[in-house]
């Protein structure tokens with residue numbers, strides 16, 4: 011009887027699962043293994059919202075495997091140690107894993123390969139499991155990665171993604187010890203609106219999205235109140251859905267909405283290929299603009315108001331409260347609150363990125379840090395000094411003020427677009443609101459930023 015290990019990482023699914031597929035082909039029995047990695051815990055990367063969502067993901071993956079006669083084996087510790095233990099206990103001759111797309115995953119893969127060699131066990135790392143196109147698959151004529159999205163996307167389209175795989179019919183698991191999967195109920199400090207995680211919930215959402223939402227995505231994706239995006243990002247982050255499958259299914263649906271959606275999936279790949287080539291960009295400027303970010307008591311106060319959703323700019327505050335409540339924020343809102351922090355307040359993008367990582371269910375280094383750098387103008391944006399005015403953004407993307415009223419209850423009774431400028435309300439009405447004055451003058455903030463950038 012031969013045994014292989016399928017090591018699950020950011021690919022917690024049974025559909026289009028190249029790691030599981032390859033392990034099943036390689037051996038009579040497979041250990042589907044997930045290691046709750048101490049390294050991720052030490053790095054503070056298992057924020058409560060993601061831990062809770064992960065608990066659902068593991069439960070759903072276990073259920074998916076049980077439907078096929080198998081189960082998920084969960085261990086806690088250093089990934090390399092735990093995999094080696096399972097290999098020794100079961101006599102496995104192969105370990106299959108998704109190829110790393112982050113510095114951490116690449117390092118883990120290297121250590122694992124070395125440790126397994128000593129056990130005469132081969133490690134197979136599979137491409138295009140976490141992303142649709144593996145980082146490095148397409149590169150420009152000069153350089154190891156694309157620094158601008160549009161030419162990257164052209165090549166990404168030409169290259170095409172691999173075919174999707176079906177879910178296995180059966181999974182035969184040898185007798186091996188595992189822990190009880192973590193229960194969501196045991197995680198403290200979780201935002202009340204965090205959605206249910208896991209492959210089953212993901213596939214339900216995907217089906218609904220393909221049936222209706224995607225058609226109008228091109229026209230409506232920036233509508234803050236309309237909430238007309240897929241909200242699939244947490245499922246993509248944990249790999250409950252495969253980006254490859256999404257590209258194919260959206261492609262089969264066709265139309266302008268589907269094209270626009272696939273383009274966003276390519277943004278995800280784009281950021282991964284930047285970070286794979288420049289791992290330091292997770293915490294250092296991708297392009298150094300010579301910034302000397304604002305510090306001091308006034309900045310600290312303004313940043314704290316930003317975190318709490320009390321800046322006095324309703325659209326910014328609505329977005330920050332949505333993040334705290336749901337562990338998710340609309341992309342347009344992410345862009346405008348990030349511009350507000352890094353440009354209007356001229357605070358270091360790392361401060362904002364860290365706050366996001368503490369709350370986002372979809373929070374990941376490639377997409378979060380590089381989108382923050384994009385918004386701060388230290389990343390891949392070709393117009394690094396543009397400053398988004400939250401009032402203009404509110405007028406365009408929340409023209410009736412519904413998004414603000416949804417998230418800022420103090421302003422729920424202010425009708426229409428007037429909700430975006432509460433300081434202009436007649437005095438008795440204004441004074442009756444428990445809502446702060448603006449923490450910064452927009453024009454002054456913008457001028458300070460442009461002066462600092464020499465623009």
Ligand SMILES: Cc1cc2nc3c(=O)[nH]c(=O)nc-3n(C[C@H](O)[C@H](O)[C@H](O)COP(=O)(O)OP(=O)(O)OC[C@H]3O[C@@H](n4cnc5c(N)ncnc54)[C@H](O)[C@@H]3O)c2cc1C
Pocket residue numbers: 231239240241242243244246247271274275277278279281339340341342344345348366370372373374375377378379381382385
């Ligand atoms: C400051 C900032 C921080 C961000 N942090 C994250 C993060 O930590 N994790 C994350 O997944 N996304 C991040 N994004 C990108 C984007 O905001 C989210 O992916 C998107 O809002 C998720 O909602 P959705 O699934 O409804 O997206 P949809 O609009 O339905 O898009 C479909 C999918 O495409 C991908 N996608 C869309 N836009 C982007 C983008 N700009 N960059 C990369 N991928 C994208 C996502 O996987 C998303 O699920 C960030 C954006 C900004 C401006």
